[in-house]
Amino acid sequence: MSKEDEITSWFARQSRLDPKRFPIGIGDDMAEIQLAEGVSVLITTDTLMDGVHFDLSSCTLEQAGYKAMAASLSDCAAMATVPLCAVAAVSLPTDFGIEHLKQLHAGRVRAGEPFDCEVVGGDITKWRHPEGKLVLCYTMLSRPSGHHPPVRRSGAQVGDLICVTGTLGGSILGKHLEFVPRVREALEMTRLARIHSMMDITDGLSTDLNRICTQSGVGALLEAEAVPISEAARRMPDPLEAALNDGEDFELLFTLREDQWEKLKGFSMVPLTVIGRITDSRRMQIRMPDGRVEPLVPRGYDHL
Amino acid sequence: MSKEDEITSWFARQSRLDPKRFPIGIGDDMAEIQLAEGVSVLITTDTLMDGVHFDLSSCTLEQAGYKAMAASLSDCAAMATVPLCAVAAVSLPTDFGIEHLKQLHAGRVRAGEPFDCEVVGGDITKWRHPEGKLVLCYTMLSRPSGHHPPVRRSGAQVGDLICVTGTLGGSILGKHLEFVPRVREALEMTRLARIHSMMDITDGLSTDLNRICTQSGVGALLEAEAVPISEAARRMPDPLEAALNDGEDFELLFTLREDQWEKLKGFSMVPLTVIGRITDSRRMQIRMPDGRVEPLVPRGYDHL
Numbered sequence: 001m002s003k004e005d006e007i008t009s010w011f012a013r014q015s016r017l018d019p020k021r022f023p024i025g026i027g028d029d030m031a032e033i034q035l036a037e038g039v040s041v042l043i044t045t046d047t048l049m050d051g052v053h054f055d056l057s058s059c060t061l062e063q064a065g066y067k068a069m070a071a072s073l074s075d076c077a078a079m080a081t082v083p084l085c086a087v088a089a090v091s092l093p094t095d096f097g098i099e100h101l102k103q104l105h106a107g108r109v110r111a112g113e114p115f116d117c118e119v120v121g122g123d124i125t126k127w128r129h130p131e132g133k134l135v136l137c138y139t140m141l142s143r144p145s146g147h148h149p150p151v152r153r154s155g156a157q158v159g160d161l162i163c164v165t166g167t168l169g170g171s172i173l174g175k176h177l178e179f180v181p182r183v184r185e186a187l188e189m190t191r192l193a194r195i196h197s198m199m200d201i202t203d204g205l206s207t208d209l210n211r212i213c214t215q216s217g218v219g220a221l222l223e224a225e226a227v228p229i230s231e232a233a234r235r236m237p238d239p240l241e242a243a244l245n246d247g248e249d250f251e252l253l254f255t256l257r258e259d260q261w262e263k264l265k266g267f268s269m270v271p272l273t274v275i276g277r278i279t280d281s282r283r284m285q286i287r288m289p290d291g292r293v294e295p296l297v298p299r300g301y302d303h304l
Numbered sequence: 305m306s307k308e309d310e311i312t313s314w315f316a317r318q319s320r321l322d323p324k325r326f327p328i329g330i331g332d333d334m335a336e337i338q339l340a341e342g343v344s345v346l347i348t349t350d351t352l353m354d355g356v357h358f359d360l361s362s363c364t365l366e367q368a369g370y371k372a373m374a375a376s377l378s379d380c381a382a383m384a385t386v387p388l389c390a391v392a393a394v395s396l397p398t399d400f401g402i403e404h405l406k407q408l409h410a411g412r413v414r415a416g417e418p419f420d421c422e423v424v425g426g427d428i429t430k431w432r433h434p435e436g437k438l439v440l441c442y443t444m445l446s447r448p449s450g451h452h453p454p455v456r457r458s459g460a461q462v463g464d465l466i467c468v469t470g471t472l473g474g475s476i477l478g479k480h481l482e483f484v485p486r487v488r489e490a491l492e493m494t495r496l497a498r499i500h501s502m503m504d505i506t507d508g509l510s511t512d513l514n515r516i517c518t519q520s521g522v523g524a525l526l527e528a529e530a531v532p533i534s535e536a537a538r539r540m541p542d543p544l545e546a547a548l549n550d551g552e553d554f555e556l557l558f559t560l561r562e563d564q565w566e567k568l569k570g571f572s573m574v575p576l577t578v579i580g581r582i583t584d585s586r587r588m589q590i591r592m593p594d595g596r597v598e599p600l601v602p603r604g605y606d607h608l
Contacts, residue, residue: 004428007402014409015422022389022424031424033389033445039340045391045443046427049436053429085326085337087349089441092608098311105315118319120326120335123350124308125357126608129435132353137393137441139349141337304396304430 001214002207003304027215028153029078029199030142041084042142042150044075050133054177061100063177064136065107071202072140073115073181074250078200079150080186081142083115088122091135096126104136115183148190151254156197156216160255160278165270168205168249169233169242176248185269186252193263198254204245204300208253210284219281222296224288226275244286247301305518306511307608331519332457333382333503334446345388346446346454348379354437358481365404367481368440369411375506376444377419377485378554382504383454384490385446387419392426395439400430408440419487452494455558460501460520464559464582469574472509472553473537473546480552489573490556497567502558508549508604512557514588523585526600528592530579548590551605 001009012026019025023040024032030042048071050056054064069086076083088108092100101124112118117140126132144150165182182200189195197216201208205227213220224240230249233242255278256264264272279285284296305313316330323329327344328336334346352375354360358368373390380387392412396404405428416422421444431437448454469486486504493499501520505512509531517524528544534553537546559582568576583589588600 003402007405007428010402010406011409011423011426014413015424017422017424022422025424026426028425031389031391033345033424035339035345035447036343039343041337041339041345041445043391043425043443043445045393045425045441047393047395047429047439047441049395049429049431051432051436085335087335087347087443089349089351089443091351091353091439098307098314098608101311102314105318109318118321118326119315120319120321120329120337121332121347121349122315122330124311124608125351125353127353128355129437131433131435132355133433133436135351135395135439135441137349137351137439137443139347139391139393139441139443141345141347143339304402304428 002298002302004302005211007304024150024152029075032150040144042079042081043139044072045137045139046071048136056134059177061103062107065104066111067177068136068138069108069111070179070181072138073111073117073183074200076140076142077182077186077252078198080145080148080190080198081150082145083117083183084141084143085118085120086138086140088119089137090124092124092126093132093134094127094130145187145190151190151195151198153197153199153212154215156212156218156255156278158218158278158280160196161258161261161274162220162255162276162278163272163274164228164251164253165272166251167228167230168251169230169239169246170236171246171248173232175232179250181250182252188269189264189267192267193256193260195254195256198252201249201251201253203247205253206244206296207298207300210298213284219279219283220276221279222276222286224286226273228273245299306602306606308606309515311608328454328456333379334385336454344448346383346385347443348376349441349443350375352440360438363481365407366411369408370415371481372440372442373412373415374483374485376442377415377421377487378504380444380446381486381490381556382502384449384452384494384502385454386449387421387487388445388447389422389424390442390444392423393441394428396428396430397436397438398431398434449491449494455494455499455502457501457503457516458519460516460522460559460582462522462582462584464500465562465565465578466524466559466580466582467576467578468532468555468557469576470555471532471534472555473534473543473550474540475550475552477536479536483554485554486556492573493568493571496571497560497564499558499560502556505553505555505557507551509557510548510600511602511604514602516557516559517588523583523587524580525583526580526590528590530577532577549603
């Protein structure tokens with residue numbers, strides 16, 4: 001278990017949330033708050049820092065603003081919920097002015113507009129020391145779709161097919177700044193089929209699949225030859241390794257019964273690929289191209 | 305107008321929020337999202353940074369966690385709304401570990417527990433450069449009280465009395481780390497009386513009163529002798545100046561009609577003081593102890 005997952009599960013154990021008021025608490029892509037009979041709202045918060053999640057020496061402020069908003073939208077997609085709005089808190093370097101803020105704003109508008117998701121408030125503060133770097137903390141609200149409950153990480157069942165959208169790996173070569181969050185795809189998939197568990201791949205397939213397995217109390221067997229490797233990953237020294245462990249793919253990882261998979265056969269918004277199956281072993285394994293079955297070790301990004 | 309207010313109003317002008325979906329948008333203490341007939345939720349986000357809002361060389365992590373949570377609760381108080389829950393995003397220095405996170409957690413529990421307000425989710429990231437300092441970004445949800453609509457900054461009316469809770473100034477000497485957010489007081493005041501406008505004093509009375517005046521399209525005349533000066537401010541070189549311009553009092557500033565003020569006569573949770581009156585002049589003025597009326601210049605904290 002990564003250090004991040006260790007502390008997250010410590011926080012989850014501390015928390016004594018009333019499940020009637022908070023149907024989904026710590027440890028999922030979003031938390032859910034029940035406000036009235038049949039009315040709930042979901043919330044996610046994410047911090048993006050210069051030098052960690054983006055690098056202002058090689059990307060624009062507009063791109064950083066885009067990425068922050070798109071990353072939050074990707075959390076809405078991960079639960080198959082409908083984005084409502086966001087608030088944006090920014091910590092600015094000392095030499096930042098209003099023009100810099102307007103560039104950030106342009107990026108978040110570009111990310112949010114296709115999903116009718118606006119920024120409704122925020123907070124602006126400035127570092128006092130010259131080394132202080134840009135921090136973007138965006139928090140987003142969404143609502144259940146109405147046709148499918150929010151999809152959790154913990155719902156995977158033995159025998160489920162494991163699937164992903166798109167292709168994986170090498171996001172650092174460009175996609176991490178320009179990905180389109182899979183909001184529409186998630187809503188359409190859950191309109192067509194019942195999905196047992198889902199999340200977006202932010203820290204690498206191996207690490208994120210481990211989260212689904214741990215939270216669902218199940219194991220997994222991946223087929224190495226089935227993993228859809230991106231063009232970018234093919235330019236890396238070990239393309240399979242990149243597809244398994246690179247962070248920030250922002251694709252969807254989900255599991256569902258075989259009969260539900262049949263309902264997604266005509267799905268055309270993005271390629272969907274079956275990459276393995278949920279097992280009762282409580283271990284993660286991968287069948288390599290030569291037929292050997294090896295342990296699949298979570299080697300994705302650990303934030304701590 | 306401060307640089308912060310300048311950019312906030314630029315953002316507000318850019319925003320094309322549908323007032324049916326978003327009854328309160330950019331520029332107030334919280335934004336309001338309408339989710340269903342009669343069901344809405346409010347949201348506020350705040351960033352607190354080491355070296356700006358707290359200083360880890362002279363305060364504990366527990367105190368920093370307390371302050372971050374209490375500052376968000378103070379925004380709920382500012383609108384007289386009921387806190388629901390928070391999400392916490394933290395950016396950690398490179399030498400931070402799980403024990404540090406547990407200290408932050410202890411502080412936010414101490415702040416939230418009296419208000420039944422728990423953290424339901426969050427995000428943890430770590431700086432990669434050794435100069436990276438702690439950033440706490442807390443986002444809180446609240447709901448309308450049911451007995452009084454959320455109180456906005458823009459509702460002040462000519463002839464209103466201008467009032468404050470508690471005493472002002474010198475918060476830097478200690479109160480800024482240990483204040484109790486005025487959530488209960490705000491809810492009780494709005495149960496007893498109709499309040500036209502309200503906010504919490506975070507950037508100094510002069511600057512925050514200017515926000516109420518600007519957003520309400522009115523002026524104000526303060527009575528210097530009526531301003532309740534804190535014990536801490538009395539230890540400053542110019543106590544009145546401290547009470548007018550020091551930030552982080554986290555007291556409530558509100559305006560109401562004289563007949564509504566009568567209804568607060570027996571209020572005992574915290575001292576309430578009338579410090580002036582809303583005028584139709586669109587200017588802020590202050591009557592000094594010698595009787596001279598001078599311009600009241602917003603000299604509080606500007607975050608930009």
